[in-house]
Amino acid sequence: MAYRLMQGDEACAEGAIAAGCRFFAGYPITPATDISEVLARRLPQVGGKFIQMEDEIASMAAVIGASVGGAKAMTATSGPGFSLMQENIGYAAMAEIPCVVVDVQRAGPSTGLPTNPSQGDVMQARWGTHGDHPIIVLSPSSVRETFDLTVRAFNMAEKYRTPVILLMDEMIGHLREKVELPPPEKIEIVERVSTSVPPEWYKAYENTPSDVPPMISFGEGYRYHITGLFHDERGFPTQRLDEIDPWIARVFRKIERNLRDILIYETELVEDAEVVVIAYGATARSARHAVKQARQRGDRVGFLRLSTIWPFPERKVEEVAERIHSVIVPEMNLGQLALEVERVVGRRKVIRVCKANGEMVEPREILEAIEGAGRWL
Amino acid sequence: MGERYEIRLAGTGGQGMILAGIILAEAAILDGKNVTQTQSYGPEARGGASRSEVVLCDEEIDYPKVIQADVLLCMSQEACDSYFHDLKQHGLLIVDSDNVERTPTSRALGVPLARWAEEATGRQITASVVALGFLTGLTGIISRASMEAAVKARAPKGTAEINLKALAMGFEQAERFLKSRRG
Numbered sequence: 001m002a003y004r005l006m007q008g009d010e011a012c013a014e015g016a017i018a019a020g021c022r023f024f025a026g027y028p029i030t031p032a033t034d035i036s037e038v039l040a041r042r043l044p045q046v047g048g049k050f051i052q053m054e055d056e057i058a059s060m061a062a063v064i065g066a067s068v069g070g071a072k073a074m075t076a077t078s079g080p081g082f083s084l085m086q087e088n089i090g091y092a093a094m095a096e097i098p099c100v101v102v103d104v105q106r107a108g109p110s111t112g113l114p115t116n117p118s119q120g121d122v123m124q125a126r127w128g129t130h131g132d133h134p135i136i137v138l139s140p141s142s143v144r145e146t147f148d149l150t151v152r153a154f155n156m157a158e159k160y161r162t163p164v165i166l167l168m169d170e171m172i173g174h175l176r177e178k179v180e181l182p183p184p185e186k187i188e189i190v191e192r193v194s195t196s197v198p199p200e201w202y203k204a205y206e207n208t209p210s211d212v213p214p215m216i217s218f219g220e221g222y223r224y225h226i227t228g229l230f231h232d233e234r235g236f237p238t239q240r241l242d243e244i245d246p247w248i249a250r251v252f253r254k255i256e257r258n259l260r261d262i263l264i265y266e267t268e269l270v271e272d273a274e275v276v277v278i279a280y281g282a283t284a285r286s287a288r289h290a291v292k293q294a295r296q297r298g299d300r301v302g303f304l305r306l307s308t309i310w311p312f313p314e315r316k317v318e319e320v321a322e323r324i325h326s327v328i329v330p331e332m333n334l335g336q337l338a339l340e341v342e343r344v345v346g347r348r349k350v351i352r353v354c355k356a357n358g359e360m361v362e363p364r365e366i367l368e369a370i371e372g373a374g375r376w377l
Numbered sequence: 378m379g380e381r382y383e384i385r386l387a388g389t390g391g392q393g394m395i396l397a398g399i400i401l402a403e404a405a406i407l408d409g410k411n412v413t414q415t416q417s418y419g420p421e422a423r424g425g426a427s428r429s430e431v432v433l434c435d436e437e438i439d440y441p442k443v444i445q446a447d448v449l450l451c452m453s454q455e456a457c458d459s460y461f462h463d464l465k466q467h468g469l470l471i472v473d474s475d476n477v478e479r480t481p482t483s484r485a486l487g488v489p490l491a492r493w494a495e496e497a498t499g500r501q502i503t504a505s506v507v508a509l510g511f512l513t514g515l516t517g518i519i520s521r522a523s524m525e526a527a528v529k530a531r532a533p534k535g536t537a538e539i540n541l542k543a544l545a546m547g548f549e550q551a552e553r554f555l556k557s558r559r560g
Contacts, residue, residue, distance in 0.1 A: 005403045005414070030420070114420045175441055176399065176414040178406050282441075289439035363440050 006179045008146045008172040009034035009076075012102060013042060015150025016074050018187055021100070022048035023071040025062035027055050027081060030114040031170040032104040035076040056081035060088035060101070067097045068226065070217030072154055076102035078170075080111055082121060082128070089163055090129030091228045096205070096213070096251065098157040098192055100150070102166045104173040105281075105332075107358035116358025117170035119281055122336040125165045126310045132248070134255040136160070136262055137310035139167040141284040144179045146172060149264075149307060155190035156262060160254055161212050167309065169332065171282035171360060199223065203233040207246060211254035255311060264307035265316055269295060273302030275373045276320050277328045278341055280306040283361050287330055290366035301370055312340045321345040326373035328353060330361040349373065380434065382518055383443040386508075387428040387460050388452030390418055393505035396531065398429030400509060404519045404527035405433050413441035426455055433518065448516060450508055451477055452490070471512060473504065488550065497546035498539040506540050510547020515555065521548060 006014075013035050016024070024039045026032075036052070043050040049066070053059040059075045066073040077085060082103045092099055105121045107113035121128075125137045136156050140146040146168065153164040195202065195214035204224035206213045216222040225235035230247065232238045255262065269291065270276055279287035284305045291303045304320050306313060317340075321327060327345055329338040330353035338352045353369050355361050384401065388394045395416045402414040413432045419425035430443045445465045451457035451472045461481040464470055472480055474487035488511065494504040506528060513519045524544060532540040 003406055005399065005406055005412070115418055171415070171441070174416060176402060177438070177441065178402075178410075178412050285439050285441055292439065360442060363444070 003178050003180050005176050006143050007034060007174060007176045008140070008143045008168060009104065009174065010038050011143045011147040011179065011181075012076070012150045012166065012168065012173075013038035014181065015147040016100070016154065017042055017046060017048075018147070018184065018189075019072065019151040019154035020189055020191075021072045021074050021154060022046065023063070023066035023073040024048070024075065025051045025053050025059045025066070025073070026075045026077065027053055027059050029078045029081050031106055031173045032076040032078045032081075032102060034173070035102060035104070056084035057088065060085040060092075063099045063101075064088060064092050064095070064097050067092075067099050068218050070219070072098070072158065074100040074102065074154075076104065078104050078106045078114075079108040079118075079121060082124065086124075086128040090131060090133065092163040093129065093133040093135065093251075094131075094228050094230075095226045096161040096215075097163070098161050098215070099163050100153045100157055100166060101163060102150075102168060104168040104170060106170050107356065113358040115170065117282055117332055117360065118356065118358065119169055119283065119332040119336070120356060121167065122309065122331075122333060125167050134162065134252050135165060135310055136162060136255065136308070137165040137167050138264070138307055139281045139309050140172055140307065141279075141281050141305065142172070143175060143177045144181075145307065147179070147181060151187055151189070152264070155188065158192040159190045159212070159261075160258065161192065161215060162251075162255070165310075167281070169281050175282075204235045205231060205233045205247070207233065207250060211250050211257065259311065262308060262311065263313045263316065265313055266305045266307070267320065268303040268305075270302030270304065270320055272300055274300045274324055275326045275328065275370060276302040276304055276324050277330065277366060277370070278304045278306065278317065278320075278337075279330050280309055280337065281332075283330045283332055286361050286363045287366055289363040290370065293363065293367055294370045299370055299374065306337075309337060312337075312344075314340070314344045317341060318344050321348050325349060326351060328366060328369045328373060330354075330366050330369070332356065332361060381438070381444075382433040383446045384431045384433075384448045384450075384512070384518075385428060385443050385446040385460060385463070386430070386450045386452075386505075387426070387456030388505075389455070390425045390427040392427065392452050393502065394427050394452065395429045397505045397509055398431050400506075400524075400527045400531050401431045401513075401519065403530065404513075404523040405431070407523035407526055408520055410435065411438050413438050415442050426453075426459060428456065428460065448512060448518075450512060452504065452508070454478060457481065469516065471508070471515075473508070493546050493550060494543055497542050500539065503540060503543035506543035507547040507550075510544040511551045512547070514548040514551025
């Protein structure tokens with residue numbers, strides 16, 4: 001396949017198609033609209049359905065319905081719409097419905113700065129819906145990675161029966177760069193686990209050895225119940241602790257025991273580093289630029305780029321932090337993932353480089369933080 | 378780190394600055410370069426400051442935006458006032474003298490882009506394509522063949538011919554300028 005100029009949002013849409021997404025419901029919002037535009041054209045070409053809904057609440061509901069009907073389903077939005085989707089994201093978490101929710105972050109709160117980037121939804125992606133629940137959040141830092149992580153988001157959603165959030169930002173969503181997409185035969189596609197038990201034996205929320213119950217689509221002749229209430233193995237509401245506690249334990253366990261598959265990150269130059277920069281999303285581009293410049297100057301700086309931000313890759317961060325004195329965390333917010341870093345690195349100095357005004361964190365600012373880190377020795 | 382070459386195209390929403398950036402970027406890919414293209418604009422569809430940036434490099438590009446522009450094209454007074462400070466010390470500043478009255482430095486290259494567009498195609502809207510021809514002709518950063526292919530591929534239906542005319546006008550003016558410099 002040849003090189004071409006591609007936008008991040010377009011790569012997300014193409015990644016969805018490649019992953020087998022055949023249903024999209026959404027409501028337009030900058031800077032995520034480009035994803036809808038591409039899918040409105042592309043989905044009908046591959047036998048899929050595109051629906052523009054009346055709002056984001058309905059969009060998320062439609063996505064859940066489509067997934068229960070057997071389709072790989074996705075929606076895409078930005079801050080204000082992501083806020084509206086939260087209740088139904090919780091429903092998907094409770095009912096264990098595979099789906100992908102894309103949030104192309106723009107500066108907020110409220111309508112904020114529609115055309116400017118932000119990473120202000122990091123905590124919302126984790127805790128936006130109420131109640132304790134596991135969630136997977138992936139954050140790409142290039143156009144090519146947006147394609148790859150969209151595929152991975154679908155794979156994880158289907159494999160673990162969970163909503164997955166693809167947390168993009170306006171910079172990556174609107175960025176165009178030279179990319180070469182992988183040929184279809186090189187892309188791993190995961191399908192949800194089904195079962196061949198007869199309908200009368202099927203339990204939609206059975207405790208299986210894998211902790212992920214097989215999922216049968218509505219309309220295939222199997223009767224079961226879906227609810228946002230705590231439920232028993234057949235999906236009917238329950239208040240019995242011997243049914244509630246195992247459910248809670250199982251949904252967390254199914255994520256925790258698969259961290260090796262779920263956590264995606266990349267380290268560079270950490271072996272001899274004294275300072276490490278930890279970054280994700282568009283800010284990782286500024287960080288890598290700064291780290292390379294600092295290395296040329298002779299500073300012993302390393303780089304950890306996180307593609308999975310939730311569950312937070314705490315073991316990796318801990319390991320990287322072991323032999324260094326300072327960690328630098330640049331973010332386009334006032335320090336959201338930095339809180340997690342601080343939680344796991346013990347007494348090491350955590351230097352935040354924060355910006356929440358709709359502008360990118362510039363390499364120069366990270367470089368200054370690297371210099372500053374050296375002075376504290 | 379390889380040498381980055383940074384171009385910023387600035388004007389008013391509706392002048393075609395973002396499309397011009399896309400064309401430059403696609404032409405750069407045809408030339409085998411790595412490229413990123415970003416933009417910055419307000420919530421409005423027309424009017425308001427609009428800018429498009431293109432970074433070229435033979436190696437992988439980390440930071441995708443302009444740090445200090447090698448070339449700055451200004452199609453409006455507001456753009457010129459706002460973005461001049463990010464130009465490299467010996468960077469090239471091209472302004473559309475039909476739209477920019479006050480230039481911040483005597484080294485600015487003022488050229489009548491709107492008038493050249495009018496002359497070449499009868500349509501002022503093609504000034505951005507004239508500018509692309511002039512800019513690449515002057516700097517040689519992208520080959521003429523790649524620019525022509527990229528303009529052709531991106532021109533709205535039925536407008537390939539007039540856009541190629543606009544591009545040719547830009548290249549001719551660049552040649553004329555370079556000749557006059559050589560004396």
